[in-house]
Amino acid sequence: xxxxxxxxxxxxxxxxxxxxxxxxxxxxxxxxxxxxxxxxxxxxxxxxxxxxxxxxxxxxxxxxxxxxxxxxxxxxxxxxxxxxxxxxxxxxxxxxxxxxxxxxxxxxxxxxxxxxxxxxxxxxxxxxxxxxxxxxxxxxxxxxxxxxxxxxxxxxxxxxxxxxxxxxxxxxxxxxxxxxxxxxxxxxxxxxxxxxxxxxxxxxxxxxxxxxxxxxxxxxxxxxxxxxxxxxxxxxxxxxxxxxxxxxxxxxxxxxxxxxxxxxxxxxxxxxxxxxxxxxxxxxxxxxxxxxxxxxxxxxxxxxxxxxxxxxxxxxxxxxxxxxxxxxxxxxxxxxxxxxxxxxxxxxxxxx
Ligand SMILES: Nc1ncnc2c1ncn2[C@@H]1O[C@H](COP(=O)(O)OP(=O)(O)O)[C@@H](O)[C@H]1O
Ligand SMILES: [Mg+2]
Numbered sequence: 001x002x003x004x005x006x007x008x009x010x011x012x013x014x015x016x017x018x019x020x021x022x023x024x025x026x027x028x029x030x031x032x033x034x035x036x037x038x039x040x041x042x043x044x045x046x047x048x049x050x051x052x053x054x055x056x057x058x059x060x061x062x063x064x065x066x067x068x069x070x071x072x073x074x075x076x077x078x079x080x081x082x083x084x085x086x087x088x089x090x091x092x093x094x095x096x097x098x099x100x101x102x103x104x105x106x107x108x109x110x111x112x113x114x115x116x117x118x119x120x121x122x123x124x125x126x127x128x129x130x131x132x133x134x135x136x137x138x139x140x141x142x143x144x145x146x147x148x149x150x151x152x153x154x155x156x157x158x159x160x161x162x163x164x165x166x167x168x169x170x171x172x173x174x175x176x177x178x179x180x181x182x183x184x185x186x187x188x189x190x191x192x193x194x195x196x197x198x199x200x201x202x203x204x205x206x207x208x209x210x211x212x213x214x215x216x217x218x219x220x221x222x223x224x225x226x227x228x229x230x231x232x233x234x235x236x237x238x239x240x241x242x243x244x245x246x247x248x249x250x251x252x253x254x255x256x257x258x259x260x261x262x263x264x265x266x267x268x269x270x271x272x273x274x275x276x277x278x279x280x281x282x283x284x285x286x287x288x289x290x291x292x293x294x295x296x297x298x299x300x301x302x303x304x305x306x307x308x309x310x311x312x313x314x315x316x317x318x319x320x321x322x323x324x325x326x327x328x329x330x331x332x333x334x335x336x337x338x339x340x341x342x343x344x345x346x347x348x349x350x351x352x
Pocket of ligand 1: 134163
């Protein structure tokens with residue numbers, strides 16, 4: 001989707017991936033190699049104007065290697081801050097952005113201490129490489145500690161206070177090379193089994209306070225990191241008060257609906273930002289809902305029979321829990337958007 005946005009601007013793309021069989025292969029040259037192959041990374045970077053990433057677990061060492069030849073945007077320090085949940089929590093705390101209480105856990109004894117400080121319920125998370133709710137264990141009582149430790153212990157961890165949120169939001173901001181910043185209105189996200197299932201934008205019932213708090217949170221992070229590109233911040237809405245959950249230094253799944261639901265998509269704005277071009281309007285067009293296609297492919301003709309449904313398939317083979325594509329529906333009213341969304345969900349079925 002990034003490459004599709006780039007192509008509209010006559011910008012050619014080259015991709016680095018662990019295999020040549022990736023969606024990007026239809027959009028440009030793929031250089032395949034591992035992220036610790038310095039020679040291959042150098043071949044990839046040779047002659048490029050700028051390198052960006054759409055996966056936050058790119059090792060910092062790989063990004064630094066590429067930086068020897070070509071500017072990397074968003075800046076590598078953003079990768080560093082987002083790759084480790086503890087660094088990320090401390091980063092937001094330093095910005096004065098409210099978040100759930102947390103404590104580092106590096107041993108079974110430290111887990112007891114952290115539980116004593118934070119209480120139940122809480123969630124134990126791996127500091128690195130977690131996604132789609134993987135690498136997490138919920139603790140409700142003392143008896144859960146051993147099982148949680150068996151499940152995720154062994155790598156550096158973080159214990160976090162459980163937040164009884166009313167809903168989850170994300171806010172997507174973009175910062176240009178000249179420091180200009182623009183933010184999309186907050187998006188409401190519903191997860192199923194730890195995987196994003198449905199996003200709605202703008203989030204229903206937004207107040208001026210929520211809009212301002214979300215914009216403040218992402219703006220502070222963008223500025224502090226001297227960031228260039230799209231940054232997404234996940235938030236918990238607790239009775240109108242926002243707590244930061246995590247950030248993603250890349251285009252975000254919840255922002256896929258900006259392709260049809262905003263004046264300028266997150267993908268185009270990311271490309272504009274990293275190339276030093278003027279940012280586009282992040283305003284919305286009516287209401288948009290996005291439903292992820294997870295695990296199984298729905299019948300294409302049934303999806304396309306829904307008025308205004310925009311189907312995006314990624315060319316990936318079905319596998320339980322894998323995001324294979326998404327459908328976005330747009331409408332003038334929230335009620336209409338939800339009605340269309342219901343029709344998409346009925347076809348896309350429950351996630352595998
Ligand atoms: N402290 C928490 N309180 C309540 N729910 C949480 C908490 N942390 C995570 N979750 C739930 O688990 C989901 C995944 O956690 P997250 O920290 O975003 O990890 P990732 O998206 O990297 O897997 C969140 O979207 C949220 O639904
Ligand atoms: Mg998350």
